Amino acid sequence: MKSKSEIVEVKALPFAAGFNWSTGFQMQRFIQELANRKILGAKCPECGYTYVPPRSRCGKCYTKIGEENLINLSGKGTLVGYTTAYVKLDGQGNFQDLEEPGIIGAIKLENADSTIFMPLEGIKPRDVTEGLKVEVQWREETKGELADIRCFKPT
Amino acid sequence: MRRNVAIIGCGQTKHSSKRRDVNLAEMVSEAVYNALEDAQVSPRDVDAFVVGNMQGFGGIAQPEQWLGDSIGAPGKSVIRIATGGTTGGSVGQGAYYTVASGLHDVAVAVAWEKHSDSKEAGATTGLLHVGLGNFFHAASYGLSLKNLVATSAVGAAAGVAVYQAMFYMYRSGCSIEHFDMVAAKARRNAAKNKYAHLQWPGCTQEDIAKTEMVVYPFRYGHICPASDGASAIVVAEENLARKKARQPAWFKGLAAYSDEENQLQSENFGGVGVLDPSEQKGCWMSATKAYEMAGIKDPKKEIDIAEVYQPFPSQELIFAERLGLFDEGTAWMALEKGETDIDGRMPLDPSGGVNATNAIGSTALQRILECALQIMGKAEEHQVPRKVHNAVAHGWGGVTSYITVTVLGDSPGR
Numbered sequence: 001m002k003s004k005s006e007i008v009e010v011k012a013l014p015f016a017a018g019f020n021w022s023t024g025f026q027m028q029r030f031i032q033e034l035a036n037r038k039i040l041g042a043k044c045p046e047c048g049y050t051y052v053p054p055r056s057r058c059g060k061c062y063t064k065i066g067e068e069n070l071i072n073l074s075g076k077g078t079l080v081g082y083t084t085a086y087v088k089l090d091g092q093g094n095f096q097d098l099e100e101p102g103i104i105g106a107i108k109l110e111n112a113d114s115t116i117f118m119p120l121e122g123i124k125p126r127d128v129t130e131g132l133k134v135e136v137q138w139r140e141e142t143k144g145e146l147a148d149i150r151c152f153k154p155t
Numbered sequence: 156m157r158r159n160v161a162i163i164g165c166g167q168t169k170h171s172s173k174r175r176d177v178n179l180a181e182m183v184s185e186a187v188y189n190a191l192e193d194a195q196v197s198p199r200d201v202d203a204f205v206v207g208n209m210q211g212f213g214g215i216a217q218p219e220q221w222l223g224d225s226i227g228a229p230g231k232s233v234i235r236i237a238t239g240g241t242t243g244g245s246v247g248q249g250a251y252y253t254v255a256s257g258l259h260d261v262a263v264a265v266a267w268e269k270h271s272d273s274k275e276a277g278a279t280t281g282l283l284h285v286g287l288g289n290f291f292h293a294a295s296y297g298l299s300l301k302n303l304v305a306t307s308a309v310g311a312a313a314g315v316a317v318y319q320a321m322f323y324m325y326r327s328g329c330s331i332e333h334f335d336m337v338a339a340k341a342r343r344n345a346a347k348n349k350y351a352h353l354q355w356p357g358c359t360q361e362d363i364a365k366t367e368m369v370v371y372p373f374r375y376g377h378i379c380p381a382s383d384g385a386s387a388i389v390v391a392e393e394n395l396a397r398k399k400a401r402q403p404a405w406f407k408g409l410a411a412y413s414d415e416e417n418q419l420q421s422e423n424f425g426g427v428g429v430l431d432p433s434e435q436k437g438c439w440m441s442a443t444k445a446y447e448m449a450g451i452k453d454p455k456k457e458i459d460i461a462e463v464y465q466p467f468p469s470q471e472l473i474f475a476e477r478l479g480l481f482d483e484g485t486a487w488m489a490l491e492k493g494e495t496d497i498d499g500r501m502p503l504d505p506s507g508g509v510n511a512t513n514a515i516g517s518t519a520l521q522r523i524l525e526c527a528l529q530i531m532g533k534a535e536e537h538q539v540p541r542k543v544h545n546a547v548a549h550g551w552g553g554v555t556s557y558i559t560v561t562v563l564g565d566s567p568g569r
């Protein structure tokens with residue numbers, strides 16, 4: 001048992017830090033276009049590497065990528081990797097069992113080179129394989145928010 | 156043996172309260188590509204990046220992981236350095252070490268801050284982060300966190316600098332009017348620097364004196380802004396430096412020392428430590444060591460300009476003395492005579508300095524960058540009207556007593 005003189009406890013911080021990060025012009029367009037059920041990628045004008053979500057400088061060849069290099073992606077893609085989760089965090093630092101296991105997949109959209117990570121629904125974990133063809137599922141009302149993309153499902 | 160190293164290119168962003176049009180990575184990339192263009196170096200020619208912003212600021216723990224792709228760093232060596240307000244000074248010195256050691260031939264140093272990504276005004280969010288991180292140990296000296304935040308962290312560096320200013324006023328005999336003069340000079344000089352934040356052409360001592368008292372002895376007009384911005388330098392070994400730059404800015408001497416932290420305004424709860432926060436022995440030690448390395452025997456005669464880290468005007472006077480540019484307690488007399496003006500005998504902060512532009516992580520690198528511009532003759536409107544052979548760049552931070560001093564010159568000096 002520790003005496004009071006041996007410890008200093010900090011239970012709560014006397015302030016709350018808030019942030020409002022600016023997204024940059026490419027991500028701003030990306031988020032706005034989600035309202036129109038469009039997924040934008042950025043195609044490097046020099047080497048052709050296509051990033052989704054878009055960015056403004058190519059990490060491969062250092063070329064600047066402008067708004068004019070944004071392209072529409074179909075929302076269809078291929079599963080290149082995945083995992084199955086059986087628990088979630090309860091917000092208090094503890095694990096909680098999920099009622100149904102959840103699949104999270106790394107998805108390469110058609111005409112894109114980078115991958116995005118999204119929940120995969122409509123398929124049992126034992127049926128999932130790399131190479132599975134998948135398609136975006138929008139939430140009922142799209143508002144121009146990242147949450148507009150609900151999940152992906154097999155085509 | 157260490158190699159000769161020079162700055163061959165400089166790049167900055169325009170500094171302002173809010174750069175909402177770009178994200179952090181894009182803002183930092185602007186400075187890097189401006190520097191590469193100035194140096195006429197392709198990103199492919201860069202071997203290493205030394206990067207940094209103030210720890211805890213912007214709420215992103217490892218910003219270098221995010222922005223690497225945006226500054227041409229993939230496949231290159233990247234080191235992030237964070238030493239508080241001195242970060243930029245340490246980043247610049249880090250780039251020097253990288254090249255002087257022979258490990259790499261070309262390095263880019265880039266430093267930044269993006270205050271507008273924090274919700275609270277100015278630098279509050281960041282300072283609370285840093286303040287708490289650094290001051291937690293004080294709790295074990297019996298000070299509750301609530302009191303600590305109220306007395307130390309809020310009011311930011313001002314909370315530290317007011318005591319420092321009071322001690323200096325007492326021992327030097329200068330008055331609050333001298334702080335008005337320094338702040339007015341900073342805003343006037345900044346008006347000639349297209350990258351600076353608080354620009355006020357023709358600002359006078361009287362203009363500053365009219366502003367409200369915030370925390371004695373500082374008026375509103377004395378206090379630096381919280382800026383969004385980034386700065387970058389391209390550092391190269393001797394052969395390339397001579398090939399690429401008509402007048403490279405050579406690193407001649409550098410050092411970084413701290414005296415014991417006086418972070419609780421010198422009220423030191425441990426029973427040891429610095430009593431006078433304006434003493435800043437670390438600056439004297441850094442300057443002595445850097446001049447020795449640079450072969451400078453009399454800085455009063457051999458230094459042509461200084462970029463002093465002065466978020467608060469008192470600090471320009473305090474540190475100019477600690478840098479050996481004026482005798483103890485006399486910098487304010489030189490200020491009165493106009494000796495520290497852009498066309499004076501010993502121009503201090505011809506760029507306007509930190510008092511006019513404060514993107515915290517970047518500020519101490521900007522001091523090095525500004526000295527380089529003066530030596531290279533590229534300072535445009537705020538170029539001092541005579542040939543600059545030697546310039547000294549200073550950084551203040553850590554929490555409140557870590558110092559970087561970097562001496563640049565128009566020849567390698569050895």
Ligand SMILES: [Zn+2]
Nearest residue numbers: 044047058061
């Ligand atoms: Zn490319």
